[in-house]
Amino acid sequence: MTGTDTLTPTDTGRSSLPLRAPQLPSYAPALAAAICFGLSTLAGLLLGWGPIAIVLLGWVLLVLGLPAWSSAVEGSRKATDRLVTTVAWSVFALAMVPLVSLVYEVISRGHGVLSAQFFTYDMRGVLGEGGGIYHALMGTLIITAMAAIISVPIGVLAAVYLVEYGGKNRLARMITFLVDVMTGIPSIVAGLFAFALFTMIFGPGVRFGIGGAVALSVLMVPTVVRSTEEMLKLVPDELREASYALGVPKWRTIVKVVLPTALGGIATGVTLAIARVAGETAPLLIIVGSTTTLNLNPFDGRMATLPVFIYSSVTTGGKYNLEQLDRAWGAALVLVAIVMLLNLLARGIGALFAPKSGR
Amino acid sequence: MAKSIDVSDLNIYYGDFLAVQGVNMTIRAQAVTAFIGPSGCGKSTFLRSLNRMHEVIPGARVEGKVVVDGQSLYDPGVDPVAVRRQIGMVFQRPNPFPTMSIYDNVLAGNKLNSKRMKKSEADDIVERSLRGANLWNEVKDRLAKPGMGLSGGQQQRLCIARAIAVEPQILLMDEPCSALDPISTSAIEDLIHELKSDYTIVIVTHNMQQAARVSDDTGFFNLKGAGQPGHLVEFNPTKKMFTNPDNESTEAYISGRFG
Amino acid sequence: MSTTPTRTPTRTASAQPSRRGDAVFAGLARGAGLLIVLALAGVAIFLIVEGAPALGANEEQLYGKESLTLYVWPLLYGTLLAALLAILIAAPLAIGLALVISHYAPRRIARTLGYLVDLLAAVPSVVFGLWGIQVLAPTLFPAYQWLADHLGFLPFFEGPATTGRTIFTAAVVLAVMALPIITAICREVFLQTPRTHEEAALALGATRWEMVRMTVFPYARSGIISGIMLGLGRALGETMAVAMVLSVSGAVTVNLISSQNPSTIAANIALNFGNASGTKVNVLIFSGLVLFVVSFIVNFLGRWVAARGQVKG
Numbered sequence: 014m015t016g017t018d019t020l021t022p023t024d025t026g027r028s029s030l031p032l033r034a035p036q037l038p039s040y041a042p043a044l045a046a047a048i049c050f051g052l053s054t055l056a057g058l059l060l061g062w063g064p065i066a067i068v069l070l071g072w073v074l075l076v077l078g079l080p081a082w083s084s085a086v087e088g089s090r091k092a093t094d095r096l097v098t099t100v101a102w103s104v105f106a107l108a109m110v111p112l113v114s115l116v117y118e119v120i121s122r123g124h125g126v127l128s129a130q131f132f133t134y135d136m137r138g139v140l141g142e143g144g145g146i147y148h149a150l151m152g153t154l155i156i157t158a159m160a161a162i163i164s165v166p167i168g169v170l171a172a173v174y175l176v177e178y179g180g181k182n183r184l185a186r187m188i189t190f191l192v193d194v195m196t197g198i199p200s201i202v203a204g205l206f207a208f209a210l211f212t213m214i215f216g217p218g219v220r221f222g223i224g225g226a227v228a229l230s231v232l233m234v235p236t237v238v239r240s241t242e243e244m245l246k247l248v249p250d251e252l253r254e255a256s257y258a259l260g261v262p263k264w265r266t267i268v269k270v271v272l273p274t275a276l277g278g279i280a281t282g283v284t285l286a287i288a289r290v291a292g293e294t295a296p297l298l299i300i301v302g303s304t305t306t307l308n309l310n311p312f313d314g315r316m317a318t319l320p321v322f323i324y325s326s327v328t329t330g331g332k333y334n335l336e337q338l339d340r341a342w343g344a345a346l347v348l349v350a351i352v353m354l355l356n357l358l359a360r361g362i363g364a365l366f367a368p369k370s371g372r
Numbered sequence: 373m374a375k376s377i378d379v380s381d382l383n384i385y386y387g388d389f390l391a392v393q394g395v396n397m398t399i400r401a402q403a404v405t406a407f408i409g410p411s412g413c414g415k416s417t418f419l420r421s422l423n424r425m426h427e428v429i430p431g432a433r434v435e436g437k438v439v440v441d442g443q444s445l446y447d448p449g450v451d452p453v454a455v456r457r458q459i460g461m462v463f464q465r466p467n468p469f470p471t472m473s474i475y476d477n478v479l480a481g482n483k484l485n486s487k488r489m490k491k492s493e494a495d496d497i498v499e500r501s502l503r504g505a506n507l508w509n510e511v512k513d514r515l516a517k518p519g520m521g522l523s524g525g526q527q528q529r530l531c532i533a534r535a536i537a538v539e540p541q542i543l544l545m546d547e548p549c550s551a552l553d554p555i556s557t558s559a560i561e562d563l564i565h566e567l568k569s570d571y572t573i574v575i576v577t578h579n580m581q582q583a584a585r586v587s588d589d590t591g592f593f594n595l596k597g598a599g600q601p602g603h604l605v606e607f608n609p610t611k612k613m614f615t616n617p618d619n620e621s622t623e624a625y626i627s628g629r630f631g
Numbered sequence: 632m633s634t635t636p637t638r639t640p641t642r643t644a645s646a647q648p649s650r651r652g653d654a655v656f657a658g659l660a661r662g663a664g665l666l667i668v669l670a671l672a673g674v675a676i677f678l679i680v681e682g683a684p685a686l687g688a689n690e691e692q693l694y695g696k697e698s699l700t701l702y703v704w705p706l707l708y709g710t711l712l713a714a715l716l717a718i719l720i721a722a723p724l725a726i727g728l729a730l731v732i733s734h735y736a737p738r739r740i741a742r743t744l745g746y747l748v749d750l751l752a753a754v755p756s757v758v759f760g761l762w763g764i765q766v767l768a769p770t771l772f773p774a775y776q777w778l779a780d781h782l783g784f785l786p787f788f789e790g791p792a793t794t795g796r797t798i799f800t801a802a803v804v805l806a807v808m809a810l811p812i813i814t815a816i817c818r819e820v821f822l823q824t825p826r827t828h829e830e831a832a833l834a835l836g837a838t839r840w841e842m843v844r845m846t847v848f849p850y851a852r853s854g855i856i857s858g859i860m861l862g863l864g865r866a867l868g869e870t871m872a873v874a875m876v877l878s879v880s881g882a883v884t885v886n887l888i889s890s891q892n893p894s895t896i897a898a899n900i901a902l903n904f905g906n907a908s909g910t911k912v913n914v915l916i917f918s919g920l921v922l923f924v925v926s927f928i929v930n931f932l933g934r935w936v937a938a939r940g941q942v943k944g
Contacts, residue, residue, distance in 0.1 A: 292755020
């Protein structure tokens with residue numbers, strides 16, 4: 014390599030043009046990573062270390078080695094840049110570890126128990142092997158659906174109020190603020206709220222599905238309001254004005270022009286909100302309780318739900334612990350699958366309507 | 373000492389899209405060279421390829437040669453960071469760093485290279501650069517105030533001060549006055565005139581009167597057609613360009629806009 | 632219905648014949664908005680009404696504690712300790728992650744990466760709990776033993792390490808759960824850094840990291856803080872993961888790797904609610920009220936910082 018070593022300006026520096034700076038080849042990071050992890054694997058095998066220690070050593074070597082190499086060749090500024098780049102990417106890899114591990118464990122431990130019986134039986138009278146999650150599955154579907162039925166109209170209408178009617182008045186500002194606050198409500202507090210509410214109405218010890226739906230709505234409404242609001246704001250004013258100019262009243266403009274234009278985005282937001290509450294456990298534990306038998310009536314008595322089923326299977330110990338754990342992992346696999354499918358669906362809807370919503 | 377730039381057979385791509393095709397020119401040292409042409413003709417893209425700033429946009433690449441002081445900017449050994457350090461740039465919208473004071477804005481580039489600077493040395497650079505940008509008298513009493521508090525024209529001169537503080541060889545200006553009022557514009561034009569004794573200046577402008585006022589040489593860029601790449605139609609001394617251009621389309625463009 | 636405030640003149644259409652339709656629809660929309668206000672007021676009111684009897688609870692109803700303060704304090708301590716520890720882990724990771732997605736990864740890969748992080752956010756908390764107790768706790772247990780053996784002189788690692796179900800494990804699970812929120816907010820604000828500022832830094836000859844430090848971080852400071860606050864809010868209120876992972880004793884300690892751990896408010900409610908009756912329920916609801924107030928304050932601060940940052944531009 015030819016050229017000047019430093020970029021530091023000198024008093025006479027303007028006469029020459031230090032454009033060339035020694036640089037590491039483009040494959041340097043990959044080479045460094047290969048060498049560092051190769052060395053650590055070698056050391057690890059010789060010393061009989063576990064895989065975590067090997068990766069850790071390799072990483073330390075890389076984080077020290079690559080910047081040191083770069084510092085020797087390219088100077089300290091480039092070395093810092095490479096150090097940060099390495100750290101940033103390793104942070105990313107580290108953050109992916111839980112996700113990969115979780116997905117792997119859920120699938121590998123959960124798939125064994127899946128069978129036709131698992132989906133069609135409840136847990137009545139089952140102690141050891143056997144039984145299924147039919148009751149919990151139905152409970153989750155019913156309660157989540159009811160939560161959606163409660164919160165979607167409220168959320169969408171409230172967003173319509175904020176965007177189309179409220180402007181910047183006091184009520185609108187207050188709603189915006191409270192919606193922000195509500196996004197941060199701990200889910201267990203939502204459960205306590207529903208419990209307190211229905212205790213005051215029906216007396217102590219009340220447990221039923223609709224209470225869970227109300228609690229989930231408290232968690233779901235803010236998400237729906239937020240996403241709908243975003244989408245309505247994206248609808249260009251020209252569309253509204255064009256409709257007014259045709260003599261269409263405001264409410265019909267909203268229903269026939271504004272909402273359909275934003276429909277894709279709203280549907281995405283709603284689906285994501287459903288996905289979020291479908292996995293909620295704490296509020297259901299408090300107000301819905303759990304049961305081993307199928308109960309399809311959300312207005313009467315305890316219902317089983319998938320999250321609570323998983324929780325109670327893990328926490329009730331005893332003789333049949335292993336069978337219970339198997340079922341918990343199976344149910345977790347089903348729950349994760351439902352939530353991921355809802356997410357994919359939301360993305361699908363989003364992609365389908367994307368050109369119209371202008372994003 | 374300022375440097376000249378030799379461009380030969382330069383093609384600029386964004387991904388597969390050829391934005392600018394086959395540019396050949398020599399930009400003289402210690403002179404002002406202006407690029408004019410209709411919107412989207414690639415004059416700004418071409419300007420950004422002169423200090424490898426176009427690479428910031430993903431997928432952008434270049435074929436051909438840009439040679440400064442005998443060194444090709446696109447040789448494998450060349451470091452884009454060093455290139456930008458030597459070839460400064462002023463942008464269309466004034467962009468002082470919002471979180472820094474006027475003082476720190478001027479020194480932003482210098483601080484990258486030398487962590488520890490003597491206070492006197494730093495003060496020196498700030499004063500010299502601000503004087504060089506004709507801004508010193510207006511801001512000397514409020515150097516610690518944020519740069520965003522200045523007017524648009526002052527902000528742009530602050531950006532010029534920041535660019536010349538690192539003592540580059542060449543100064544690229546991408547429509548530096550398009551966001552400014554006429555009085556600020558005239559202040560910047562005066563400044564460009566003064567700076568040319570120390571720097572090679574390349575300026576892109578949509579304002580042909582400005583090109584006529586400040587530049588020694590002018591290049592006219594145009595599109596070959598809709599969806600076609602931009603190319604250099606004519607490159608001549610400004611005087612000739614505006615009185616007796618070689619190319620008919622240059623004449624049409626200039627007269628059309630002048631009238 | 633002339634009180635309906637329509638102060639957006641550009642959007643007001645005056646079509647006489649369907650006045651009633653407009654009034655009804657506007658009323659519905661307003662009603663939905665009011666319902667949200669009522670619901671949140673309801674959350675506060677019902678928690679206060681049902682929590683108030685706890686002030687008169689006796690020692691038996693307070694699970695053997697002499698006063699309500701003595702009962703709630705260890706729980707609050709545990710909540711704050713676990714949440715703060717989680718944020719300590721999650722915040723640097725989230726900032727790095729957001730930086731990778733916004734500025735380091737090529738654009739096409741960045742989208743996939745963002746999607747992966749969103750997936751992490753979608754995993755139900757009970758599944759995180761299951762993973763925490765079954766996978767993470769046994770994995771971390773040897774590390775705790777090592778820490779207790781070699782760094783046992785530090786109060787945090789005093790040990791004895793007898794289980795993986797420690798407050799540190801719970802904090803790691805909470806960190807994983809808070810990570811997507813903080814990342815999403817940081818990514819958003821990082822991407823909002825004006826391009827002109829970034830180009831100004833690059834044109835001065837800044838490396839990528841110098842560009843980030845000169846333009847992205849200063850610009851995003853309030854966004855980062857607000858993201859961290861909101862992540863903290865999530866960690867404070869998370870129930871199931873902690874309830875499942877943590878081995879609880881109610882001790883107030885800074886020892887992070889022993890089996891003697893303070894519980895958190897949310898987990899404590901989840902664990903005891905099923906068997907509680909009478910005033911004990913009120914005691915638990917009271918602790919829920921405390922949690923509500925704490926997470927309200929944290930979230931409020933987060934929003935406030937974000938709003939202030941936006942004004943500054």
